[in-house]
Amino acid sequence: MIKFQPFEMEAMMSQWENTVQYNLSESGVHPLRLADLVDEPELVHQLLATELNYPQANGLIELRERIASLYPGATADQVLVTVGAAEANFVTLQTLLAAGDEMVMMLPNYMQIWGLAYNAGLCVKTFNLDEACGWKPDLEQLRQAVTNRTKLIAICNPNNPTGYILSAAEMDAIVAAADRVGAWILADEVYSGAERMADVQTPSFWGRYDKVLAINSLSKAYGLPGLRIGWVVCPAGTAGEVWRRHEYTTISATMLANKLATLALTPTTRIRLIQRTRACVRQGYALLDAWINTHDGILDVVPPQAAAIAFVRYHLPINSTALVERLRKEKSVLVVPGDHFGLDHHLRISFGPPSAYLQAGLGRIHELITNLASG
Ligand SMILES: Cc1ncc(COP(=O)(O)O)c(C=O)c1O
Structure with missing residues (x-):
């Protein structure tokens, strides 16, 4: 074992x-x-009237609609609301891979994916971001790491811990590597929106390839880690599969967190x-x-x-x-x-x-x- x-x-x-x-x-x-988010008496009133029931287990419909609107072509049914991106990473990996499967991930990285993979008995191969080149990914290493056995490529963009943002050409190269062998892409994009040098939000892998699961949360770019709200946007046939794992893990995020997250994702807020x-x-x-x-x-x-x-x-x-x-x-x-x-x-x-x-x-x-x- x-x-x-x-x-x-x-x-x-x-x-x-x-x-x-x-x-x-x-x-x-x-x-x-909380007062920075709930900044009108009417909103306070509405929240105090909330019944502390379970919310819809995959997330309140209004919240999922707001999330879906951030991903061109996605519908609310393709969104699963989770307890942070941490749960989204967990249930996504659990859904797509099983012991013995091979995956490729970038390094350095938020090592949750690595630990989850190791503990699940997956075979993990890596490719590096190269410090000497300003943390650009070594795409040759990626090409060599991806084989016919590769089931998934895990990306963190913008990257933790380097803050590196992939260029469009680098994203295309990662998609091409996945497409060559039909691998999934798990894209952890929690720092998209927290750009230091540009006012343009880092684009998602969503829409670049049909086997992308795009993960995000309110913890980083939105400054709301204590809400513990994350999500995964899935290809149509996959959302239900991921939801089945979510029921075993947390059932749902809380009702209040779902409501506050809906508020946080109103376009102006x-x-x-x-x-x-x-x-x-x-x-x-x-x-x-x-x-x-x-x-x-x-x-x-x-x-x-x-x-x-x-x-x-x-x-x-x-x-x-x-x-x-x-x-x-x-x-x-x-x-x-x-x-x-x-x-x-x-x-x-x-x-x-x-x-x-x-x-x-x-x-x-x-x-x-x-x-x-x-x-
Ligand atoms: C890249 C990355 N993914 C996921 C998480 C987990 O975030 P959450 O608070 O949304 O569960 C973190 C937290 O630091 C992170 O850095």
């Missing part, structure tokens, strides 16, 4: 994120308050939330970038194109897990070690929190790394 592999990064975060003084391990922006996220990402990165620049020879980074995280390389003779342990114990700051992405000598640092908090947390990191640098 396969030895269970925990999700290292989430395990570390759930253990420490609420006990440290400065949590810079999150990948999203500082969340909205949706745009307001995305603009807020982009403003946070831009302001936070300016601060982080200035801080990195004061550590010449110790830190460098390929500037992320999206998300509130930077994957920072450090030039110090200490392993990333050991460095993160010291930061937590000695400085009460939590960041994610590169080890959790299979790339030592990196730290994933969040720049999503408010400026004063971020500045103070970075100040604590500065104390330890300059100490280490001076031997």
